[in-house]
Structure formats: C-alpha cells, structure tokens
Amino acid sequence: MTSCLKRNWNSLICAGVVGLLAFVLTACQPAKIAETEPKDSTNTTASQDLKDLLPPERTPSTEDLANTPIVDPLSRLIEPGPAVIGLRAPELMTSERIKIALLLPLSGPTAAVGNDLLRAANIALFDLGNNQLELLPFDTKGTPRGAESATAEALVSGAGLILGPLFSSSVATVRPLARQRGVNIITFSTDTTVAGDGVYVMGLTVGQQIKRAMEFAYRQGLFNFAVLAPNSPYGDAVVENVTKTTTALGLSLDRTVRYPTDVPAGSQDLHEIAKILGDYTLRQKQLEKEIELYASKEDDESKAYVKRLEKLDTFGEVTFDALIIPEGGARLKELASLVSYYDVDPEVVQFIGTGLWEDPSLSAEPALVGGWFSAPAPEKAAAFQKRFSDLYGYQPSRIASLAYDAMALAGIMALDPADIRFSREAIENPSGFTGYDGIFRFPEDGIAERGLAVLEVGPKKQLVLEPEPDSFAPALN
Numbered sequence: 001m002t003s004c005l006k007r008n009w010n011s012l013i014c015a016g017v018v019g020l021l022a023f024v025l026t027a028c029q030p031a032k033i034a035e036t037e038p039k040d041s042t043n044t045t046a047s048q049d050l051k052d053l054l055p056p057e058r059t060p061s062t063e064d065l066a067n068t069p070i071v072d073p074l075s076r077l078i079e080p081g082p083a084v085i086g087l088r089a090p091e092l093m094t095s096e097r098i099k100i101a102l103l104l105p106l107s108g109p110t111a112a113v114g115n116d117l118l119r120a121a122n123i124a125l126f127d128l129g130n131n132q133l134e135l136l137p138f139d140t141k142g143t144p145r146g147a148e149s150a151t152a153e154a155l156v157s158g159a160g161l162i163l164g165p166l167f168s169s170s171v172a173t174v175r176p177l178a179r180q181r182g183v184n185i186i187t188f189s190t191d192t193t194v195a196g197d198g199v200y201v202m203g204l205t206v207g208q209q210i211k212r213a214m215e216f217a218y219r220q221g222l223f224n225f226a227v228l229a230p231n232s233p234y235g236d237a238v239v240e241n242v243t244k245t246t247t248a249l250g251l252s253l254d255r256t257v258r259y260p261t262d263v264p265a266g267s268q269d270l271h272e273i274a275k276i277l278g279d280y281t282l283r284q285k286q287l288e289k290e291i292e293l294y295a296s297k298e299d300d301e302s303k304a305y306v307k308r309l310e311k312l313d314t315f316g317e318v319t320f321d322a323l324i325i326p327e328g329g330a331r332l333k334e335l336a337s338l339v340s341y342y343d344v345d346p347e348v349v350q351f352i353g354t355g356l357w358e359d360p361s362l363s364a365e366p367a368l369v370g371g372w373f374s375a376p377a378p379e380k381a382a383a384f385q386k387r388f389s390d391l392y393g394y395q396p397s398r399i400a401s402l403a404y405d406a407m408a409l410a411g412i413m414a415l416d417p418a419d420i421r422f423s424r425e426a427i428e429n430p431s432g433f434t435g436y437d438g439i440f441r442f443p444e445d446g447i448a449e450r451g452l453a454v455l456e457v458g459p460k461k462q463l464v465l466e467p468e469p470d471s472f473a474p475a476l477n
Helices: 003-010 013-019 109-129 144-156 168-181 205-221 232-250 269-277 280-295 300-310 329-341 360-364 378-392 402-412
Strands: 024-025 073-079 098-104 133-139 161-163 184-185 197-200 224-231 250-261 322-326 351-352 374-375 433-437 438-441 453-457 462-466
Touching: 003 184, 013 351, 024 453, 098 144, 098 402, 109 402, 133 402, 144 168, 161 205, 161 402, 168 329, 184 402, 197 269, 197 378, 205 232, 205 322, 205 351, 205 453, 224 232, 224 269, 232 351, 232 453, 250 269, 269 280, 269 329, 280 300, 351 374, 378 402
Parallel strands: 024 073, 098 133, 098 161, 161 184, 184 197, 224 250, 224 322, 322 351
Antiparallel strands: 024 433, 374 453, 433 438, 453 462
C-alpha cells in the first residue's frame, strides 16, 4: 500500500464507515458494460473509455489494506429470528484455509475492468476480517482459452468457489472443469443463456431492468408498448424480455421497430425509421383528410379548427402509450430527438430505457427529460464509487461493485460447515442477500433476481421515482 493510500485512509475513517453498506443475508433488508463477446449485454465503456480506467502497471494479487478503518462487512439473518446487525464474521477456530478463486482479465484489452473488479474484491476481503479466507486471483487474459487455463490452476490450488469469469464465452470452458470437481461458479457476465447447472449469473441483466420498468409503467396505467431497438444481441434480449413481460402482465406490444447498429449519425435511414415508428406518413394523410373535411364549411368554429390543423404536421396520436428505447449515449439522444421531431410526443408517450440510461448527460436532451429506467439505487452505487475512488484515486468501472458483492457473499457462505459451504442450496437461499447493488437472490435457474429502483431523467439530474424494494414481496397484486 502506498503512502498516498495510507494518507487517504486517514481522512476516510468516518466516510468509509458511513459509505459502506452492510452485506446482509436477509429477505427484509433494503433492497452500462459491453462485453466484447456478442452475447453479453454489459457495457464497460458506457460512461468512460477503457484507457481512462487503466490501472498502474502492476496490481498485487492481494492488497495490503492494513491501517484502514474497520467496517462491519456482514450481518446475518438466522430465520425465523430477527436480523443480527453489525456482527463481524467470527474467526474460524481451525487452521483450514478457505480458498475462493477470482477469474478475471488481468491482462489484454479489458485488463482495466478486470483489475477494477480485483480491487473491489480485495476491499470486501479486508472488510470480512476472516483470516481463514484466501482470495486467489487468476488471469483469464480475456479469452476462453485463458479462462480454461486459469480454471485448471484454480481447481488444482483447492478453490471451493469460482467468482468470474467476466465474459460468457469463457463460461463454456470453465463450466466442465468446475463441474468435475463439484465447484460452483458465480460469473459477472450478463448472458443469461449460460446460467444453470452450477453457474450463477451475477451481472445486471437487461431482463431485470425491463421487467422492473414495465411493471412500474403498468401500475401507472400504461398498457400499450412499442420498442425501438438495435439489430444486436442486446436488442434481441430487450425484445425477448419485453415480449415476456407484456404476456405476463396482460399488456399489448403494439409494434417493434429495429435498426442497424452501423447506421451513421445523421443518416436519412434513421429519419425513415423514426417516421415508420410513429406512422408519420399515414398521420400526415389523416391530417390532409381532416382539413379537407372542414375546409368547405363556413362557420367560424370550423374555420378556426382548420387554422389549428394547418399548423400541425400530423393528425391524431400514435397507438402506443409507452416507447422503450434500449440505447445509450449519443445514439440515444439522436433517436429520442428524431422520434420527437416526427410527432411521437414525449409529453403523450412515456419514453422508457434500460440501464444504459444511467447517464447524467441525458438531461441535456429535452426529449429524454421525464423518461424512466431502472437501475440499482444511485445512493448505494455512489457510495461504492466514492469508497473505491478515495482508496485508489480514480473512478472504477460501473460493474466493479459486483465483485465486492460477490466476495462478500462468498464470505458469508464461508461461515457454513464445510459440507454445505458454497453449495447450490447455500447460493440459492430464498431469503436473498443485499449489497452495493441492492437486494438479490439466485433462483434455481441461476439468474440473479434483483431489487432495482425506478429513476427518471430530470432537467438537471436523475431522480428516484420509486426506491429499490426492501424485500422480494411482489409489487403487483
């Protein structure tokens, strides 16, 4: 640990304690990363370039966090009793070492993100305060072959649980080796197709985001949905989950419009797509017919009506009352502006997004102000970002908190007897867990079920419309 880091910690004795969220095993506690692999919907560069995240040349496998403030890392709920708050994990009375493997791209094009995850896991390891725990980082080099080699080394080293890898293509090479040893995997991928049979998807999946936002919209009286999505795996995932949710809630999917991902900014093709989405040409013809119908009338009311019509571009509203746009950054701003320009009025139609909307700069686009999306509670996310930044001097990738939460989860399971430690029964505890990204639990299908907040793009900053839930009780009757 550098002297600069020690000085930072001296100023963080209070801030670190307040900023860290206790990672609680409970069903009653409070509740954008584009992987290079085609099936992952994560967006590691949604808000910053990878070059901005480059770590120092050497990252120690286990950081020395001595002389840092102690933060109670875990609390545990032993049902049916109440939650026991603030208990530090007791030290085991044996000399047994409990080994947890962490498979990350610590070299290669995505090394910056991998090292962010490693550092976050090291913070959690320090907070756990359990001397029996041993975190074993292995470099996957960001490739399936590298992940295979890293897994073999981890298993030979005696790892009882694997955290990672980051990319879904690597899970395919990790799974068979881990299964032979009976070792479960908690991956940071967002690709739900790799989940199940001992593989648990920890990533913030688009399906969770879509379901949460649409359930909220339904409770606000919106029933007819449209989707404007890119022709990409991410867009496919959005359309699939919108279809599932409309069916489950008895809603209507009015239309789905797709567009190529490589269409250049300002292209006429985007204009045509916006026109198609909003039936612009048809509504223009309807306007002409309406004007023609009243133009021959001589009464003052009809004449005034015609004058109002002549100021319009189209007649009537679109047939949907909510529009889902799973985009981010400049392309999202361009699409929202074009859709609004071609008479899909955001004052009439509710614009809805995904976690890619977790971007303060969207407030600069008037058409997006008032739009809704779901994401982890911003206060908790900011608390982790601040703690990491105070420690290491830079802002980490958005998903770094996943590694903290996963390591803390591993720490809580490490307290169980050896015969059930890290078992599927332990991971699939229905009471769930909570961390920096809110409450979550793993059902049998292996896809993390999360409690997310609903946010609104405000004129100056993002606003919380509905906070994250504090349990997994259904929000709908």
